[in-house]
Amino acid sequence: MSFTINSHHRSFKSLHLPLKIFIFNSTFSRHLTSCSNRSSNSIDAESFFTFLLQKSTRKVHLSQIQNHLIVHGLQSNGFVITKFINRSFELKEIDYARQVFDEFPDRHVFLWNAVIRGYSMHKMFDKVIEMYSAMQIAFVNPDAFTFPYVLKACGDLPELGFGRAVHAQILRHGFDNDAFLRNGLLSFYVKCDESVSARVVFDQMKVKDVVSWTLIVSGYVQNGEAVEALRVLRNMRESGVNLDWIASVSALKACSDIGDLNQGRCLHGLVIRMGYELEPDLRVALVSLYAKCGEATAARSLFYEAKVVDVMLWNSIISGFAKSGYASEALELFNQMIGRSIRPDAVTIQSSVLASAQIGSLEQAKRMECYVNASSYRHDGVIRTALIDMYAKCGSVELARRVFNHTTTKDVVVWSAMIMSYGINGWGRDALALFHEMKMAGVCPNEVTFLGLITACSHSGLVEEGWEVFHSMRGYGVEPRQKHYGSIVDMLGRAGDLGKAYRFIEAMPVDPGASVWGALLSACEVHRSVWLGERAAERLLSLGAFDAGHHVLMSNLYASVGLWGGVDRVRELMRSRGVCKDSGCSAVEICGA
């Protein structure tokens, strides 16, 4: 152990501490003895107490130290008290730290920062904001270290209005050229989904470092604009800023979001050239990319060759496999994990429940529910939602409902999942009744609730009711989106009213997207409407969204009316565009096997 005696600017007297009083803990007293032996005559009071604070591990140590500060007249030494407050927060003695602060007469900005930092450390963001406000009332000027914590609090809560006011105060206090704070502001606007303000802050930056670029890239990724994110990333490299490993993580996430395996592979190569391939957290992003894109071999080798295998790495491969048609592999890995006594977390379980849903086996679903019920996550809202969805996908509305009934706190997501469960299984009336019940319970519907309701009407032939739901959305403050329009087209198409579906698309207030034309195309396939099907296919082609499934629909449509020339044209198109038909499969469970 080394203990250097610092010479601080403050003067001090030789200390005569009755050290025996400190002897309540052998480790703590050992430090004290060692310390006092080394500096027997005169020691720096501040350094001594700083050292003591570092070695204290319990509240009783803190209160002993506090007593001695008083004895030695250091109770109003701001330097020591700041350290004292920092250590109290580190030891999770939050109320105690606050009490010391409240009782301190001369509150310098450092002291305020210590309390604000402490609350931030414990994610008590409302307290951060409360202290920042109190600081202003006390006429203490914040410094460059105050704002980052306050901005983080505003971003995490999120508290857009307050954050905007903080932005104004940063300008007023003359910190507008502080590069660190500009990145903090950017982070705040990104977290609040304020892409316009984020962009303004970003564009006004004189110096954009890799952090600034990473923030704006992750903002686009968060917004579902992965293509734009990758474009910005190219700009970054063109402007001479190199990717570091964190920026690479965001870039890889953008690739996996849009399934751009080629660009992902290029980035992987770049990452290797830059020497980041062993970075454990980057490996999570790589495994996730390959697993989500269905590159099972690549994902596995990266996984098994990893030096650090933490829960997140397990999660990345399990959830990636669950989403890319490798559900049984995902469950196999989940079992391996349990076999090796590695504790799954909520994300692991969510992903494994999803994998069970994809498999579609009721027996597996029941096993999964048993596992959840025996775990500490049995009341986790997200996992209960996943269980409801799982049973619905395995065809058991009753078991989904049982999970729903046993869920104590039902948020809008849980209600929506149950409505969707009824919907996809054709229990339209029950979905509508549950929606009514949900409103009675005072829960506000969101866009997914309406998607579930329209799906329910669509799958049950309740066309009138579906229209009614669709037209009522805005009354609940929910703007219809592409998926809702697509779902209505699907509903009209299933009912055989292709003309009405087409007119509905024509009258849409927003440009119809791929989901809308895709819904029309599949309705055309069912009802053998070649003319309209060709219109839909043309639009999908021009949107660049004519995928393998659409080729198959078109080919089947031509075949169903005997237009074999059309079938050949589609086949030729598939060959020329390098599209492969995804191998489809269906599973039937017999006696639980």
Place this chain on the structure above:
DNA sequence: GTAGGGTTAG
């Protein structure tokens, strides 16, 4: 003592 990332239900 200050800013960026990855796994995550409907």
